[in-house]
Amino acid sequence: MMKKRCMALTLAAVMAFSVTAFGASNPAQNGKWESAYGSGTVSAYKKMYSIYARSVLIGYTTFTVPKEAQGKNLYLAMVDTEQWKEKGTSEYFKGEVEEWEDFQAKQIYEKDQQNVFKVPLTEDSITLEVTYLDERGEERLGKGVSLVALGGDAYENNLFADQKDQLFVEDLIYLYLSPDLKHEVEEVPCTIDVTIGADTMQLNGKSYPLDAPVYINDAGYTMLPMRALIENLPEEVQKKVLWDGQSKTASILCGMTTYRLTAGEKEAQRNGDKVILNTPLEIKDGRVFLPLRDMVMFWDSGKINWDASTKTVHISADMVHILE
Structure with missing residues (x-):
């Protein structure tokens, strides 16, 4: 028999860890991406959060950019991990993207109407703070928020103009349920x-x-x-x-x-x-x-x-x- 009990307010348990991600031509998840403009790497500082915690949901990711790719643009969007892996598509979530340098905000990147962020590749290493601002309702329970690099020539000066959209960082932020006084x-x-x-x-x-x-x-x-x-x-x-x-x-x-x-x-x-x-x-x-x-x-x-x-x-x- 299952026993019920009331719970007091529980703060979000936060877990941070480093992970690798992968590009379209690197399904081995070895932390590398490849384009016509050379190969780079991507790593992420991922987090688990309660969807009922009143905290800002943030993950960090760092790109190393080959010299040939500098001057190109990277187009990023946040998606539902499960939908993306099953269907290759998902709505793009609301959020914010900032570039950080020496632990300080350097540049805020604006999103377009589809919640796509344009990130110019100007340095050999770029660190982004990615903030998830979309709904946290019951439908988000047990879901991961992944970072996708968009491909295709519809985007200006796109690094991945000759490639398809690709999962760059899987489960950058993972959402789970934590009880509050009402649960x-x-x-x-x-x-x-x-x-x-x-x-x-x-x-x-x-x-x-x-x-x-x-x-x-x-x-x-x-x-x-x-x-x-x-x-x-x-x-x-x-x-x-x-x-x-x-x-x-x-x-x-x-x-x-x-x-x-x-x-x-x-x-x-x-x-x-x-x-x-x-x-x-x-x-x-x-x-x-x-x-x-x-x-x-x-x-x-x-x-x-x-x-x-x-x-x-x-x-x-x-x-x-x-x-x-």
Whole structure:
């Protein structure tokens, strides 16, 4: 049975992390873009925000521009990540774009009637502050706001005149729900059983496949594939995994809580506060594995038991679901 409880005002949990992005001719997401005027790179400082927090939703992105591309223009728009990836199109969201230099605003770029921003490429490195100002209603719950570079020769002196529109920074800002005084939450019971060496996991009695088997690391801790654990949580639970392959950092939304873990580092973050893990996140055979005991102990009422006879870990926890 799900248990309801009222929540006091909760401030937005903010998680910031570096990510790479990609251009149309670089689907490997290695942080490079290519045009007829040379290759450049793009990196972003992304954030997770509650859609009910009274805060400004801002992400930062930095472009390195080859000499050949300087003098051209970049045309940027903010889109719904899911719609863009599924349909290749989306409405353009309202916002603001400013160029920053030495931690100070240098230039404000005006948007046109379609909310497209024209950014002249005048330096070898350009840092932009991108602010999302569109609606934050229920329809935005669980959505990412991505930055798209527009292609085509309809735009004056466009860097990507001979290319299609392309996703430049995925989920520059990710929106999730945080309860306020008017909201209630319910606790969703969750039980997980994983067996060492198995290629499946049991969640609330249902079997889910794993893309890599569970194992015990050299320190004696159970390691479970990251996406399998988070993405297979009950549908009612808010969840999201963002992985930065460059810094080897995982940013995770689970219920109302955000986590930041980096491979090989015991220091992590929970809702922006520092926590120390017993064992760090690990990468094995190209897969990212979470330290199961540490993650479960972070959850409200999380419990974990070990059955040595079957080499099975049994987990129980109450996950939070926010009611409308």
